[in-house]
Amino acid sequence: MKATINIPDQLYRRIKAHSAMSGRSVRELTIEMYERILAESPPPTLSTSGSSAADAWLEAWQRVGDKIATAAVDQRTTREILVTDRGR
Amino acid sequence: MLVAAGAVEDAAHDPAAEFLVAALRSGVSIHQPTLTFVEVGAAVARRTADPQIAAASVAELLRLPGLVMHSLDLAAAAEAAALAGQTGLRGADAVYAATAMRTGSMLVTLDRELLERVGPAVTSMTPADWIRASAGPGS
Numbered sequence: 001m002k003a004t005i006n007i008p009d010q011l012y013r014r015i016k017a018h019s020a021m022s023g024r025s026v027r028e029l030t031i032e033m034y035e036r037i038l039a040e041s042p043p044p045t046l047s048t049s050g051s052s053a054a055d056a057w058l059e060a061w062q063r064v065g066d067k068i069a070t071a072a073v074d075q076r077t078t079r080e081i082l083v084t085d086r087g088r
Numbered sequence: 089m090l091v092a093a094g095a096v097e098d099a100a101h102d103p104a105a106e107f108l109v110a111a112l113r114s115g116v117s118i119h120q121p122t123l124t125f126v127e128v129g130a131a132v133a134r135r136t137a138d139p140q141i142a143a144a145s146v147a148e149l150l151r152l153p154g155l156v157m158h159s160l161d162l163a164a165a166a167e168a169a170a171l172a173g174q175t176g177l178r179g180a181d182a183v184y185a186a187t188a189m190r191t192g193s194m195l196v197t198l199d200r201e202l203l204e205r206v207g208p209a210v211t212s213m214t215p216a217d218w219i220r221a222s223a224g225p226g227s
Contacts, residue, residue, distance in 0.1 A: 053153045054112030058093065058105060064141075064148045065094035071136040077098045079091045079198070082131040086180050 089198050089215055090120075090149065091128060100198050100215070107196060107215030110222065117156045119191045121164075121183045125149060158187050175205045185210050194218075 007015075019026045068078060076084075092104035111118070125146050133142035149155075158164060160183060167190060172182035181202045188195035188210045195212035197203060206212050213221070 051113045054109050057112065057148075057151060057153050058109050060151070061090075061094040061148055062096065062105075064145050065096065067141055068132055068136055068145065069095065069097055071138050071141055073137045074135045076135065077091075077095055078128075078131045078135050079095070079098055079100070081134050082091060082127055083199070085127065085131060085134075086178060 089196055090124070090152075091131070092198060103214070103216040103219060104198065107218050110219070111196075112153050115154065117154045117191075117193075118152055119156045119158060119187055119193050120152075121158050121160060121187045123160060123180060123183050127180065156191075158190070164190065171209065174209070175207050177202065177205050181205070185212075188212070 015026060015029060019029055022029075024032075065078075074081065089100075089104050090108070092098040092100040093108045094105075095101055098104070128149060129142045129146045132145045133139060136142065160168070164183075164186060168179075168182040168186035171177060171186045171189065172179060175182070175185070177185060178201075181199065184197070185195060185202065185206045187193075195202075195206065195210050196215055196218055197212065198214060203212050203214065
């Protein structure tokens with residue numbers, strides 16, 4: 001698969017230099033980095049059961065809800081605003 | 089329903105959260121039209137006047153386990169329009185109902201007008217009704 005990624009200029013220059021000194025292509029170094037990341041930290045879906053993923057998401061969603069309530073400048077609930085937006 | 093599940097100040101928070109966690113634990117897919125993200129982002133932005141919080145709410149919603157998003161392409165729009173014509177649903181409501189119809193999903197919503205108008209084409213209920221139905225008779 002081909003992927004196009006925007007990389008900061010300075011970082012790319014450093015990895016090009018590293019590539020030249022190590023004798024490995026930027027492509028090889030990039031693949032190595034991806035493999036290392038995945039080996040060190042498998043994605044949550046592989047290590048989290050359905051129950052804990054559900055609970056974790058709902059907790060995160062409720063933290064967002066708390067931030068919304070704290071920052072509210074309109075005292076209606078978000079659902080009330082949504083319902084109004086639908087023309088009720 | 090998703091919005092109520094995340095907002096403890098919402099009168100329907102408890103049944104919405106209870107339904108959602110039970111549904112997610114069961115591993116079912118949650119089918120949503122992409123319109124959901126526009127509506128939630130817009131409502132949060134209007135409530136908080138904070139674009140970062142609005143963006144964060146949409147980003148978190150996109151991490152919903154089991155989420156399957158459905159774009160409003162021409163075929164989906166035609167189905168929603170036909171359903172709106174048959175039932176008298178409002179435009180956005182018809183998009184949600186048509187998504188449920190297309191995916192063979194149950195429509196779980198807090199919206200009384202949507203529940204009343206959607207008709208037999210889509211199985212629909214409130215989160216509280218779903219919890220009662222799941223608990224079975226005598227419980």
